[in-house]
Amino acid sequence: xxxIKRLLTFGFTLIMILVVVAACAQTxxxxxxxxxxxxxxxxxEMxxNEVxxNEVxxxxxxAESTTITMAGSTTIQPxxxxxxxxxxxxxxxxRIDVQGGGSSVGVKAxxxxxxxxxxxxxxxxxxxxxxxxxxxVFTVARDGIAIIGDPNLSVDNLTIEQIKGxxxxxxxxxxxxxxxxxxxxxxxxxxGSGTRAxxxxxxxxxxxxxxxxxxxxxxxxxxxxxxxxxxNSIGYLSFGYLxxxxxxxxxxxxxPTEANASNGTYPIVRPLNxxxxxxxxxxxxxxxxxxxxxxxxxxVVAEGYLAVK
Amino acid sequence: MxxxxxxxxxxxxxxxxxxxxxxxIVLAIAFFIFRESIQAWTEIGFSxxxxxxxxxxxxxxxxxxxxIVGSVAVTxxxxxxxxxxxxxxxxxxxxxxxxxxxxxxRPAVQLLGGIPSVVYxxxxxxxxxxxxxxxxxxxxxxxxxxxxxxxxxxxILPTITSVAEDxxxxxxxxxxxxxxxxxxxxxxxITQVVIPAGKSGIVAAIILGxxxxxxxxxxxxxxxxxxxxFPQPLTANPLxxxxxxxxxxxxxxxxxxxxxxxxxxxxxFATGVVLFALIxxxxxSARWLINxxxxxxxxxxx
Amino acid sequence: xxNENLEPMLHNNSATLRSNLKxxxxxxxxxxxxxxxxxxxxxxxxxxxxxxxxxxxxxxVNWEFLxxxxxxxxxxxxxxSTTLGTTVYLVxxxxxxxxxxxxxxxxxxxxxxxxxxxxxxxxxxxxxxxNFAVETLAGIPSIIFGLFGYALFVSTLRFGWSLxxxxxxxxxxxLPTVIRTTEEALLTVxxxxxxxxxxxxxxxxxxLYxxxxxAGLPGIITGIILSxxxxxxxxxxxxxxxxxxxxxxxxxxxxxxxLALHLYYLAMDTxxxxxxxxxxxxxVILIILINLTINIISSKLTAKVRGG
Numbered sequence: 001x002x003x004i005k006r007l008l009t010f011g012f013t014l015i016m017i018l019v020v021v022a023a024c025a026q027t028x029x030x031x032x033x034x035x036x037x038x039x040x041x042x043x044x045e046m047x048x049n050e051v052x053x054n055e056v057x058x059x060x061x062x063a064e065s066t067t068i069t070m071a072g073s074t075t076i077q078p079x080x081x082x083x084x085x086x087x088x089x090x091x092x093x094x095r096i097d098v099q100g101g102g103s104s105v106g107v108k109a110x111x112x113x114x115x116x117x118x119x120x121x122x123x124x125x126x127x128x129x130x131x132x133x134x135x136x137v138f139t140v141a142r143d144g145i146a147i148i149g150d151p152n153l154s155v156d157n158l159t160i161e162q163i164k165g166x167x168x169x170x171x172x173x174x175x176x177x178x179x180x181x182x183x184x185x186x187x188x189x190x191x192g193s194g195t196r197a198x199x200x201x202x203x204x205x206x207x208x209x210x211x212x213x214x215x216x217x218x219x220x221x222x223x224x225x226x227x228x229x230x231x232n233s234i235g236y237l238s239f240g241y242l243x244x245x246x247x248x249x250x251x252x253x254x255x256p257t258e259a260n261a262s263n264g265t266y267p268i269v270r271p272l273n274x275x276x277x278x279x280x281x282x283x284x285x286x287x288x289x290x291x292x293x294x295x296x297x298x299x300v301v302a303e304g305y306l307a308v309k
Numbered sequence: 310m311x312x313x314x315x316x317x318x319x320x321x322x323x324x325x326x327x328x329x330x331x332x333x334i335v336l337a338i339a340f341f342i343f344r345e346s347i348q349a350w351t352e353i354g355f356s357x358x359x360x361x362x363x364x365x366x367x368x369x370x371x372x373x374x375x376x377i378v379g380s381v382a383v384t385x386x387x388x389x390x391x392x393x394x395x396x397x398x399x400x401x402x403x404x405x406x407x408x409x410x411x412x413x414x415r416p417a418v419q420l421l422g423g424i425p426s427v428v429y430x431x432x433x434x435x436x437x438x439x440x441x442x443x444x445x446x447x448x449x450x451x452x453x454x455x456x457x458x459x460x461x462x463x464x465i466l467p468t469i470t471s472v473a474e475d476x477x478x479x480x481x482x483x484x485x486x487x488x489x490x491x492x493x494x495x496x497x498x499i500t501q502v503v504i505p506a507g508k509s510g511i512v513a514a515i516i517l518g519x520x521x522x523x524x525x526x527x528x529x530x531x532x533x534x535x536x537x538x539f540p541q542p543l544t545a546n547p548l549x550x551x552x553x554x555x556x557x558x559x560x561x562x563x564x565x566x567x568x569x570x571x572x573x574x575x576x577x578f579a580t581g582v583v584l585f586a587l588i589x590x591x592x593x594s595a596r597w598l599i600n601x602x603x604x605x606x607x608x609x610x611x
Numbered sequence: 612x613x614n615e616n617l618e619p620m621l622h623n624n625s626a627t628l629r630s631n632l633k634x635x636x637x638x639x640x641x642x643x644x645x646x647x648x649x650x651x652x653x654x655x656x657x658x659x660x661x662x663x664x665x666x667x668x669x670x671x672v673n674w675e676f677l678x679x680x681x682x683x684x685x686x687x688x689x690x691x692s693t694t695l696g697t698t699v700y701l702v703x704x705x706x707x708x709x710x711x712x713x714x715x716x717x718x719x720x721x722x723x724x725x726x727x728x729x730x731x732x733x734x735x736x737x738x739x740x741x742n743f744a745v746e747t748l749a750g751i752p753s754i755i756f757g758l759f760g761y762a763l764f765v766s767t768l769r770f771g772w773s774l775x776x777x778x779x780x781x782x783x784x785x786l787p788t789v790i791r792t793t794e795e796a797l798l799t800v801x802x803x804x805x806x807x808x809x810x811x812x813x814x815x816x817x818x819l820y821x822x823x824x825x826a827g828l829p830g831i832i833t834g835i836i837l838s839x840x841x842x843x844x845x846x847x848x849x850x851x852x853x854x855x856x857x858x859x860x861x862x863x864x865x866x867x868x869x870l871a872l873h874l875y876y877l878a879m880d881t882x883x884x885x886x887x888x889x890x891x892x893x894x895v896i897l898i899i900l901i902n903l904t905i906n907i908i909s910s911k912l913t914a915k916v917r918g919g
Contacts, residue, residue, distance in 0.1 A: 100855075102568040172448075183447040190535075191366045192568030200367075209365070215452055215554055216535040218564045221880030229439070230450055313814050320816045321723060327715030328724070329737065331744040331790070334783050338755065341762040397649025405646050414650050416906055421657045423898045425844030427874045428891045432660055435667075435884060463656055470653070496639035517750070524752020526847040527875060559754045559847070566761065566851055581758045585751070592750035596743075 066283045071099045072106015072119030073194045075220065075238050076272050079141065080119060082299050083291050094283060103194030110275035111135050116284055118275035121194035121238075122201065134278055139271040140291050142306040144239040145199055146256035146268075148224075148246045150231050154179035157250040160267070163203055166234060169211030174232060186214040187226050187235035195220065198270035199236050236268075240304045262306050272305065342585060346578035353572065358579055364537040364561070366569070371576040373583065375539050379454075379555035380584075382540050383533065384522040386458025386551060387465055392515055394462070395469035399514070402470070403477035404499050422467030430531030433460040438532060446552055448543040452534035455551040460528050465518040472517055476510020476602060477503060509602040516595035520588055526559040535560055558584045661895060668892025671885045677893070681857045681873065687883025691890055693859040697774075697867035700860065701849070702842050704778040705785065710835055712782070713789025716741075720790070721797040722819060749787035756784045757851040765852055772854030772866035780852045784845065785838035792837060796830020797823065829908050836908070840901040843894065846871045870894050 070080050077100050084096035101109070103120040110118030111132025124137050147163060149155065155177055158166070165171035166184055175181045188210050189196040200210070215233075217223045220241045227233045228245035239258065242248060248256045251267060260266040280288050290296050297307040349358060353371050361372025398418065402411055433456055442451030480503050488498040504511065534554030543549040556564075562577050562584075569577055679690035720741065727734040760780025770776040800823050808818040824831075846869075854866025855876065868876070870890060877887035 100567070104568060104570050108570050185448070185450045190564055190568060191364075192565060192573065197367070209368075212538040213448075213536055213554065215450060216537070216556075216564070217879075218530070218535075219880050225879070225881075226452075230442070230452075233450070313817070317814045317816045321719075324715045324719035324723060327712050328719035328741050330712055330716060331748055331786065332741055334786070335744045335747050335751075337763065338751065338759045338783075341759055341767070342755065345758075345762045394649055394652055397646050398653045401646040401650040405643055406650060410650070414654060416902065417654050417657050420661075420899065420902050421653070423840050423844065423902055424660065425846065425871050425874075425894055425898070427844075427846050427871050427878070428664060428894060429660070431874060431878050431887055431891055432663060434878060435888070436663060463660070466653065466656075494639045496642045500642075520750050520752075524754065526752070526754040527850070531875075531878065559752065562754055562758060563847060563850060566758070578758060578762070581755055585755055588750060588752060588755070589747065592747065595750075596746055 067095045069097050069115040070117040071101050071109040071115040073103045073121040074100040075121040076119040079303050087290055102192050113277045120273045122198040136276045137273050139308050140274050141272045141300040142269050143272050144261040144269050145236050147249045148237050149234045151247050153247050164208050167210050168208040182232045185233040187233050188214040190216055190218050202268050342581045346582050348575035349579040366573040373580050375537055376556050376558045376561050380557040383457045387461035387522045391462030391465050395466045398470045399473035403474045418467050418470050426528040429460050430528035433532040446543050446549050449552045453552050453554045457533040461522050465521045468521050469514045469518040472514035473511045476507040480506040509598040513595040513598035520591040526563050529557045530560045664891045664895050668888035671889025687877045687881035687886045694868050694870050694873040696859045698869040702839050705781040705842050708782040709785050709789050713786050714793050717790045717793035721794050745787050745790050753847040756780050757848040760852040773864045774860050775863045777849050777853035780848050785841050788838050789834050792834025793831050796827035800826040833905050833908050836905050
C-alpha cells in the first residue's frame with residue numbers, strides 16, 4: 001500500500017516535470033520575434049534600467065549588428081515594443097530591447113547614457129534639464145488621461161474644480177457633485193508615476209495635493225481593476241487602457257474620446273516623450289526617424305494614442 | 310596516505326569557509342542596505358525619516374512613521390486574530406488530538422505554511438475584500454487593515470503552531486504524570502503545568518510569528534490599499550480603525566523601488582534598514598527565549 | 612525529528628496513566644471542545660483556501676494553458692509555459708548555488724565544529740557566531756533579501772535584472788533551510804557508523820563521504836525539496852531582482868518571470884482573474900506535491916532509523 005502510494009506520487013511528479021520540460025522546449029523552439037507581445041502589460045513597472053545589461057556608452061552606434069536599449073515610462077512601453085517589433089522586421093541587424101522603470105528612470109537613463117532612448121510620459125522637468133543638460137527631448141505621440149469611475153457610478157460629468165476637490169480630499173461625498181449619497185473612494189497611482197505627474201500638473205496644479213486617504217496602486221492595470229471592482233471609486237487612466245469594465249467621466253462636458261483629444265477640446269492631454277543624449281546619429285537616428293514617420297505614427301494611432309502630426 | 314591526509318585537511322578548510330559564509334552574507338546584507346541608505350540619512354536626516362509621517366517623494370518629504378504604524382497595526386491585528394487559533398491548534402496537536410487526527414492536522418499546518426504568499430494575496434483580493442466591503446461604513450473600500458490582518462493571521466498560523474507545539478512537546482512527560490497523579494484533570498494539567506513549563510517556547514513562537522508578519526510583502530500590497538496615512542477610524546466607532554487603509558514598510562519598498570531614483574531610492578533603502586532593525590530585535594528576543602526554554606527543560610529533565 | 616521518534620513512546624506511557632484517571636469536569640469538556648474547534652478551524656481554513664483556488668483556478672487550467680506562452684496584453688492572454696520554464700531554470704540555478712554551500716556548511720557545523728571548538732576558543736566563538744548568523748538569516752524577510760540582491764547583484768555588480776541576480780539572492784534566502792535540514796539529517800546518523808569507518812582506517816573525509824552522507828541523504832534531499840518549495844512560492848525577492856519579462860530567458864544574464872510573479876502581474880495588471888486563479892491552482896498543486904514528497908521521504912527515514 002505504502003509502496004503504491006509512493007510510486008504514484010513519484011510518477012505524478014515525473015509527469016509534471018516532463019510537462020514543464022515539454023512546455024519549455026516548445027516555446028523555446030518558436031520564432032521569438034512572433035512572440036513580441038502586441039500590447040504587453042506594463043510589466044508591473046518592473047525592470048528599471050538604471051543598470052542595463054546592454055550598455056552602449058554614447059548615442060553613436062556602429063552600423064553593423066547593433067542593440068538599441070529603451071527604458072522608462074511603462075505607459076509608453078507597449079507602444080515602444082510595437083515600434084521595435086515593426087522596425088526589427090525590416091532591419092534584421094538591429095536588436096531593440098524595451099524595458100520599463102517609470103518616467104523618472106527614463107529621463108535618468110538617457111541623461112546618464114545607460115539607455116540609448118529614455119521614455120517619459122510627462123513633460124521633462126526644469127530640474128531634470130539642469131541636471132542633464134545634454135539631453136534631447138522629442139514628442140513621439142500624445143495621450144489623453146481619462147477620469148474614470150466604477151461602472152455603476154451615478155455621475156457622468158465633472159468640472160476641473162470638482163475633480164480638484166475630489167482628489168484633494170475636500171469633496172468626499174458623491175452627492176456634493178450631483179450623485180448619490182455615497183462616500184467617494186479615490187484611487188491614484190504611486191509617486192514617481194508619469195501618469196500621476198501629468199495628472200497633477202495638468203489638473204491639480206501646484207496647490208492641490210492628492211488626498212492621503214487615496215488607495216494607491218502600482219500600475220495602470222491595477223488602477224483599472226481596483227476601480228472596476230470598487231463601488232463609488234474614482235481614478236485616472238491613460239486612454240490606451242480604457243475598456244468596458246470602468247466608466248469614463250466627461251470633463252467640463254467633453255467626453256474622453258480620441259476625437260475630442262485630437263481636436264483640442266478635451267483638456268487633459270499629455271505628451272509621450274522620448275529622450276536621447278545629444279542628437280541621435282546612425283542607426284539610432286534611423287529608428288527615431290522611423291517612429292516619427294507616417295508608418296510609425298500609424299502604429300501610434302493603432303495603439304489608441306494620438307499622432308503628433 | 311599523506312595524500313589522503315592533505316585532501317582531508319583541504320576539505321576541512323573548504324567546509325569551514327562554507328560555514329562562515331552565513332556570517333559573510335548577514336554582514337553583506339546589513340552593509341549594502343545601509344550603504345544605499347546613507348544618502349537618505351544625511352540629506353533628509355534621521356528624525357525627519359523616522360518621526361515624520363508625510364511621505365511625498367515629489368515634495369521631498371520622506372517620513373515613514375505612518376508605515377511603521379501601519380506595519381505594527383497590521384501585525385497587531387494578525388496576532389489578535391491568529392494567536393488564539395494557532396496556540397489552540399498547538400495545544401490540540403500536542404496534548405489532545407488522537408493519533409489519527411494528528412496525522413491529518415500536522416501535514417495540513419505544514420501545507421498552510423507552504424502556500425505562496427501571492428496565493429493568499431489573490432484569495433484576499435478576490436474573496437475577502439469584496440466580503441469586507443459589505444460592512445456598511447462610509448469610506449470602507451474593503452482594502453485595508455482588517456483584510457490584511459486576516460490574510461496575515463492565516464499566514465503566521467503555521468509558524469506559531471509548529472514552534473509552540475514543539476515547546477509543548479518538549480515539556481517532560483513526568484510533569485504530566487505528576488500532575489495527573491495528584492488528581493488534576495487533563496485540562497488543569499495543560500493550563501497549570503504544561504503551558505507554564507513551555508511558556509518561553511510559546512512566547513517565542515508568537516514573537517517568531519510577529520517577525521513573519523512584519524516581513525510579509527506581496528500579500529500585503531494586494532489587500533491593504535497602500536495609502537500613506539496614519540490608520541484612523543472611519544467613523545466615531547473606534548473599531549472602524551481596522552477598515553482604514555494603510556501601508557506597510559515592506560509594501561513601501563516593493564511598490565516604489567522600481568520607480569525610485571536618487572534620494573527617493575535611498576529613502577526606500579532607509580525603510581529597509583528600519584525594517585531590518587525591527588526584525589533583528591524581534592528575532593533575537595525569540596531566539597533568546599527559545600534557548601532559555603531548552604535550558605529550562607533540559608536542566609529540569611536532568 | 613527526534614521529537615517524533617520519542618513521541619509515541621512517551622505518549623503510550625502517559626496515555627495509560629491518563630486513561631486511568633477518569634476525572635473529567637464540565638470545564639475540561641468545554642475547553643477541550645474549544646481546542647478541537649481550533650484544530651478544526653485551522654483545517655477548514657486550509658481546505659477553504661486550497662479548495663477555492665483549485666476549484667476556481669482549475670477551470671482555467673488545461674493542456675493548452677500549461678503549454679502556451681503568455682502573450683501579455685491587458686486581458687492576460689495566453690498560458691503559462693514560459694513562466695513554468697523560468698521557474699524551473701531559477702530553481703535549478705539557485706539550488707546549484709545553495710546546495711553545495713549549505714550542505715558543506717552543515718557538515719562543518721556538525722562534524723568538525725565540535726572538535727575545533729575544543730581546541731581553540733576563537734573557533735568556538737566563530738562557530739557560535741555562525742549559528743547565530745544562520746538563525747538571523749532564517750528570520751530576515753524576503754523583501755530584505757530582494758533589496759540586498761538589488762543593491763549588490765543588480766546594481767553594484769551590474770548583473771542587471773537577470774536569472775543570475777535572482778538566483779544568487781534566492782540562494783541566500785534558502786541557505787538557512789538547506790543548512791538546518793542537513794544538520795538535522797547528519798545528527799540522525801548514529802555515531803557507530805562514524806566510529807566503525809574510522810576504525811577501518813578511513814580518513815575523516817572518506818568516512819563522511821562514503822558513510823555519513825549516504826546515510827543522511829534522505830534528510831538532505833528533504834531540505835533540498837523544501838528549498839524548491841520556497842523558491843517556487845517566493846515573490847518579493849524575484850520582484851526586485853528578476854525583471855518581469857514574460858519571455859523565456861535564453862541566457863543566465865536575462866530576466867524573466869516565475870509562476871508566482873506571473874500570478875502577481877495577472878492579478879495586479881490585468882482583468883484576467885481566472886488566469887491568475889489558474890496560475891494559483893498550478894502553484895498550489897506543485898506545493899502539495901512537494902509536501903507529499905517530503906512526508907514520504909521523512910517517513911521512510913524514520914522507518915529506517917527505527918529499523919537500524
